[in-house]
Amino acid sequence: MPELPEAETIVRGLRTTIVGESIRRVEVLHLDILRQTKAIFSKRVRLRRINGIERRGKNILLVLNGGWVIKVNLGMTGRLLPFSRPPRGTERPSHPAVRIRFLSGALLVFDDTRRFGSVEALSGTEWNEWSNLMGPEPLGPTYQVSRLISGLKSSSSPIRSWLLDQKRIAGVGNIYANEALYLAGIHPQRQSRTVTRNEVKALYRSLRSVLADAIKAGGTTIQDYRNTDGDKGEYAGQLSIYGREGKPCYGCNSEVQRVVFSNRSAFYCPSCQPFRRNK
DNA sequence: AGTGTATCCTGCAGGC
DNA sequence: TGCCTGCAGGATACAC
Numbered sequence: 574m575p576e577l578p579e580a581e582t583i584v585r586g587l588r589t590t591i592v593g594e595s596i597r598r599v600e601v602l603h604l605d606i607l608r609q610t611k612a613i614f615s616k617r618v619r620l621r622r623i624n625g626i627e628r629r630g631k632n633i634l635l636v637l638n639g640g641w642v643i644k645v646n647l648g649m650t651g652r653l654l655p656f657s658r659p660p661r662g663t664e665r666p667s668h669p670a671v672r673i674r675f676l677s678g679a680l681l682v683f684d685d686t687r688r689f690g691s692v693e694a695l696s697g698t699e700w701n702e703w704s705n706l707m708g709p710e711p712l713g714p715t716y717q718v719s720r721l722i723s724g725l726k727s728s729s730s731p732i733r734s735w736l737l738d739q740k741r742i743a744g745v746g747n748i749y750a751n752e753a754l755y756l757a758g759i760h761p762q763r764q765s766r767t768v769t770r771n772e773v774k775a776l777y778r779s780l781r782s783v784l785a786d787a788i789k790a791g792g793t794t795i796q797d798y799r800n801t802d803g804d805k806g807e808y809a810g811q812l813s814i815y816g817r818e819g820k821p822c823y824g825c826n827s828e829v830q831r832v833v834f835s836n837r838s839a840f841y842c843p844s845c846q847p848f849r850r851n852k
Numbered sequence: 853a854g855t856g857t858a859t860c861c862t863g864c865a866g867g868c
Numbered sequence: 869t870g871c872c873t874g875c876a877g878g879a880t881a882c883a884c
Contacts, residue, residue: 576877605860647877650876685861687862687863688861689879730854734855734856746877747876747878795877796864797863815877835855838875859881860881863876865874867871867874868871
């Protein structure tokens with residue numbers, strides 16, 4: 574579920590709740606979520622203070638003293654839910670996988686129905702190495718259209734696949750890739766290197782505006798996504814193409830199509846996003 | 853080297 | 869009502 578805007582919304586929620594808390598102990602209810610042994614994870618985070626919350630792509634970082642970080646990837650259905658005291662009744666998470674308990678009595682629960690998410694404690698060095706393997710942040714102040722042009726120029730991948738590759742650009746998932754391609758008038762299966770310079774410029778603009786607008790709306794909830802207050806994101810009402818198979822295109826009334834490749838659905842308007850033969 | 857496919861897991865919606 | 873199939877915001881180990 575969560576792409577960059579959803580992760581950013583959660584980061585902002587955590588900044589107002591758990592920064593300054595110190596970890597008393599951790600409980601791991603599903604070992605497959607943890608990317609290291611429970612003993613190592615516990616040893617690395619216990620009694621450390623949360624100094625800040627950061628985001629890299631779709632990943633959420635709890636920055637601890639000593640340079641340690643807890644890296645959280647939400648997968649498809651992951652949630653990070655802070656509580657000032659143990660939750661009761663309907664407040665209780667349905668699929669808790671990891672609980673971080675603080676000295677104050679507050680706690681943070683990583684809840685994940687499908688358990689595609691992951692949690693891992695890394696040293697500052699390990700984190701830097703990992704981060705360096707990722708592509709640039711599309712909303713970063715130094716990200717420029719030239720970067721997108723040169724990246725696409727050398728790739729024979731379909732452009733939707735290129736956008737989903739976290740090593741090429743960080744944080745873009747299936748919803749916003751589809752939305753940005755629609756707004757730029759580019760068919761999702763166009764070979765990346767055949768996309769024209771003007772089309773890439775349009776894509777650069779649409780990508781940044783879609784992501785920024787989605788952050789303003791608190792992200793997109795299709796089914797599972799919730800922010801740190803347990804509330805849904807409102808961007809679903811603004812989606813132009815994602816999930817609209819069989820419905821009329823907002824621009825031209827043509828029927829929105831769905832095609833599956835790389836095991837993911839892509840949505841497009843055959844009229845507004847024509848497929849041109851690859852060079 | 854770079855790409856595409858299958859797989860992990862649970863739950864929900866729709867068809868019969 | 870119940871059973872079946874397909875589908876879901878992600879990442880990655882493989883095969884080619």
